[in-house]
Amino acid sequence: MTPTTMIDNTQAAVAATPGLEPGFAHFIGQSDAVGKALLAVLLLMSVASWALILLKGTRQVLQRRRSQRFLDFFWNARSLDAVQDELQVHGVREPFGHLAAHALQARDHHARHGAARLEEAGSAQDFITRTIRKVLDEEGTRLENGLTLLATIGATAPFVGLFGTVWGVYHALLAIGMTGAGSLDQVAGPVGEALIMTGLGLAVAIPAVMAYNAFSRSNRVLNGRLDAYAFELLTFLSTGATLLRAGPAPRPGTAPRPGAALAAVTAVAA
Secondary structure (H helix, E strand, O other), X not given: OOHHHHHHHHHHXXXXXXXXXXXXXXXHHHOOHHHHHHHHHHXXXXXXXXXXXXXXXXXXXXXXXXXXXXXXXXXXXXXXXXXXXXXXXXXXXXHHHHHHHHHHHHHHHHHHHOOOOHHHOOOHHHHHHHHHHHHHHHHHHHHHOOHHHHHHHHXXXXXXHHHHHHHHHHHHHHHHHHHOOXXXXXXXXXXXXXXXXXXXXHHHHHHHHHHHHHHHHHHHHHHHHHHHHHHHHHHHHHHOOOOOOOOOOOXXXXXXXXXXXXXXXXXXXX
C-alpha cells in the first residue's frame, strides 16, 4: 500500500466517522473543566510574558538612547556644575543621570550640613560613596523587575502543558476502555488532540526564556557600565577636578575604562 493510498483511506475513515473532526476546536469542545482551566492559565501566561517583553524591550531601547545622549554631554562638559545645571533643567530619565544627580546632591548636602545624622557620618567622600552604592542598588533592583515572572513562565509553562496532555490522554484512554474500541483510528485523534497542550506549553515557554536571557545579558552590560561610570564620578567629586582629560577623549556615548579618570585628574592637578 502506497503512502498516498494510506492517506486517502485515513481521510475516508474520518469522513465516514460521525462527529470525528480532529482539531483544536474539537479539542476545546471535548475538554472538561480542568482542561479548559489549563488552557486559560497558558493563555494568561502568554499574554503576561508578551506584554512584559514589549514593555521592557521598549523601555530598554529608550533608556539606551537617553543614556548615550547623557554620557555624550557629560564627557564633553567643562565642569560638574554644568552637569548639575543640565540635570536640574531637564530632569533625570536614565540611570547615569540618576546616579550623577544623587552624587552631586550628596556632595552639596554634606558641604552645607556636614555629618548631621548618623547616615552622614564620616568624610564627604564616605557619604558620597554610600550614596552612589545606594543608587547602584536601586538601579539594579529596578532592572530586575519582571525577570522573575519571565523565568517563572519559562520554567512552568511546559509542565502546565504536559499536565494538560496527561489529563487529555487519560480521558481518551478511559473513553476507549469504556467503549472497547482500541483501533488506531480511535486512538490517534484523541491522543493527538491531547498533545496540543504540550505544544502550547512550549509555545508559551520559549519566548519567555529567550527574552529572559536577552534582558539578563543587557542588564549585566548596563550594570558594568554603571560601575565604571560610578568610579569616574566618585574620582571627580573626591578631587574637585573638572572634566578635562589628558589624552584623547573616548568615543561619544561611551564611558572610559576604569582608572582613566584618575590619570586625567592627576594630570590636571599637576
